[in-house]
Amino acid sequence: MKPTIVGVSKNINRIKELIDQVADTGLNTIVYGETGVGKELVVQNLYQKSTRTGKPFVKVNCAALPDTLLESEMFGYEQGAFTGAERRKRGKFEQASGGVLFLDEIGDMSLPLQAKLLHVLQGGDFSPLGSENTVKMGAWVIAATNHELENDMANGDFREDLYYRLSTIKIHIEPLRNRPEDIPHLIDHYVKMYTAQFDGKELLTPSPETIEKLTTYHWPGNIRELQNVLKRLMILGNGEDNLDDMLMGNLNQPRAAGTPKSANQSATPMDILGFDSSAPPDLSSLSLKKIKKKAMDRVEKEVIAYVLEKTGWNRSKATKILKISYKTLLYKIKDLEIKPPESSEE
Numbered sequence: 001m002k003p004t005i006v007g008v009s010k011n012i013n014r015i016k017e018l019i020d021q022v023a024d025t026g027l028n029t030i031v032y033g034e035t036g037v038g039k040e041l042v043v044q045n046l047y048q049k050s051t052r053t054g055k056p057f058v059k060v061n062c063a064a065l066p067d068t069l070l071e072s073e074m075f076g077y078e079q080g081a082f083t084g085a086e087r088r089k090r091g092k093f094e095q096a097s098g099g100v101l102f103l104d105e106i107g108d109m110s111l112p113l114q115a116k117l118l119h120v121l122q123g124g125d126f127s128p129l130g131s132e133n134t135v136k137m138g139a140w141v142i143a144a145t146n147h148e149l150e151n152d153m154a155n156g157d158f159r160e161d162l163y164y165r166l167s168t169i170k171i172h173i174e175p176l177r178n179r180p181e182d183i184p185h186l187i188d189h190y191v192k193m194y195t196a197q198f199d200g201k202e203l204l205t206p207s208p209e210t211i212e213k214l215t216t217y218h219w220p221g222n223i224r225e226l227q228n229v230l231k232r233l234m235i236l237g238n239g240e241d242n243l244d245d246m247l248m249g250n251l252n253q254p255r256a257a258g259t260p261k262s263a264n265q266s267a268t269p270m271d272i273l274g275f276d277s278s279a280p281p282d283l284s285s286l287s288l289k290k291i292k293k294k295a296m297d298r299v300e301k302e303v304i305a306y307v308l309e310k311t312g313w314n315r316s317k318a319t320k321i322l323k324i325s326y327k328t329l330l331y332k333i334k335d336l337e338i339k340p341p342e343s344s345e346e
């Protein structure tokens with residue numbers, strides 16, 4: 001079954017068009033966009049629309065494995081190539097022959113491995129570890145990343161020549177907040193899906209007011225976050241009254257996931273948002289949009305400061321953990337006024 005790409009925005013319509021145009025070309029393609037935006041879904045659609053369906057679809061998560069493992073995983077090895085290599089193993093490149101090789105999180109691949117990948121893409125063949133033989137590359141290579149590779153290239157974290165090799169076709173998926181017209185359609189799609197999935201369970205259907213609220217929210221986790229909020233809303237039933245908390249709860253997730261609590265641990269939401277708690281807030285300052293931005297900045301600042309602290313202000317490491325480009329990190333450090341500790345008090 002082909003997973004459906006739901007949406008009516010210009011961006012989504014263009015992507016659907018591109019998928020039709022590209023599907024049978026086998027041209028190297030890169031799909032990029034923020035986390036949860038639908039990159040894998042687009043890659044699956046490219047595969048399903050091509051004549052390669054029926055052939056393997058092989059995914060490699062370039063961020064999940066250490067360098068040496070990733071290399072043997074991609075290219076395979078001969079028996080005895082290294083201690084523990086008891087028998088020959090076909091790599092993902094070979095397994096994907098005739099089908100699609102999906103290189104997910106390509107922006108996280110190390111520079112030495114990028115060089116090897118480039119070599120394979122240029123030469124059209126490769127040798128498994130410990131082998132003298134070459135294997136012909138017969139897979140359609142599609143990559144995805146949530147990095148801004150242009151910035152990674154400027155910082156020397158991503159090879160320019162590899163980028164040009166991979167990106168004959170570029171598909172950029174806009175964040176959900178830039179295409180709010182898609183949100184009601186996505187809600188409708190997923191409400192139907194969950195109704196069928198949780199058949200027999202009493203479920204709440206979001207009211208028009210809720211749908212409107214969800215349409216103006218800025219969805220940092222994109223469609224994946226929307227799915228989670230909808231599920232909670234429908235299953236918990238009383239969710240509509242708590243919608244704001246639910247969305248704010250989502251905003252605060254990084255803190256819940258382990259950020260150390262700071263001095264404002266018991267601060268009220270008003271404190272967190274920077275309002276003077278000793279005086280009633282000026283009503284004209286309570287635009288929900290501005291508040292959301294403030295809350296988001298606040299959370300971002302804490303998370304970035306935390307990661308920087310944990311990495312000893314190693315910005316390169318921090319960008320990898322935060323999955324943002326170096327340039328974005330520098331911008332945020334400046335914009336959010338994140339300062340390195342003057343003395344090591346902790």
Ligand SMILES: Nc1ncnc2c1ncn2[C@@H]1O[C@H](COP(=O)(O)OP(=O)(O)OP(=O)(O)O)[C@@H](O)[C@H]1O
Pocket residue numbers: 003004005006007033034035036037038039040041042146186223224227
């Ligand atoms: N346009 C869309 N229509 C319907 N469902 C979508 C759409 N975009 C994304 N989804 C769904 O949202 C979820 C997240 O999408 P996906 O895994 O493709 O995102 P991703 O960009 O690969 O995320 P990550 O960067 O975290 O890997 C999936 O269940 C996917 O099917």
Ligand SMILES: [Mg+2]
Pocket residue numbers: 039040104
């Ligand atoms: Mg993905």
